[in-house]
Amino acid sequence: MLDWEQLAECHKALGDKTRLHILSLLKVEELCVCEIVEVLQITQPAVSQHMRKLKTAKLVRERRNGQWVFYSLDGSIYPFFESIVQTFPDVRNEIEELKKKGLRVLCN
Template sequence: MELNKLADCLKALGDPTRLKMIALLNTRDCCVCEFIPIFNISQPAISKHLSRLKNAGLVTERRQGQWVFYSLNRKQLEKVGVTLSNLPDFSSEFEELAAKGLLVHCE
């Protein structure tokens, strides 16, 4: 991997919010609207973080109607040397939102 591309990927992963997003996406694909109650920040802020991850090639997006779902680009993460099994398991975040009736289903 070219040095500048590697540096960009590592900078994107250096932010705790973006790193947690990677850990959450390791559980399942997510829509922007699902991240809002987890991080308790605005939709534009969530979108900016995801855009940074996408520009670094760490996540991909797919449109489904009006919704945009994000997923991990596992090959790119592997090239950077990220071992997903080393990330904390945040799947309980989704369970807590579901229990509170706050989990948003975009589909």
């Protein structure tokens, strides 16, 4: 079912602070790239590249809505994913901040 290749890829994707941060944000709710850029304060290509890794590792799902691409959590192929997600730090306050700044209005 899950071979070493796939398992290693999954954990490699999880083995980066920035991606753990992104996944923690997606745990709260689906977000588009520009929102993640806003929260993390890194460049948009950096976020796009992280999203590609997460998608390749099958840890996120992608949904296009107009110009925006929304990403959401999806580790369904990994039996352990839920228990990992539970250990993510709580970042609801960061999403709150984002909303206060009104940026979310743009892509909804």
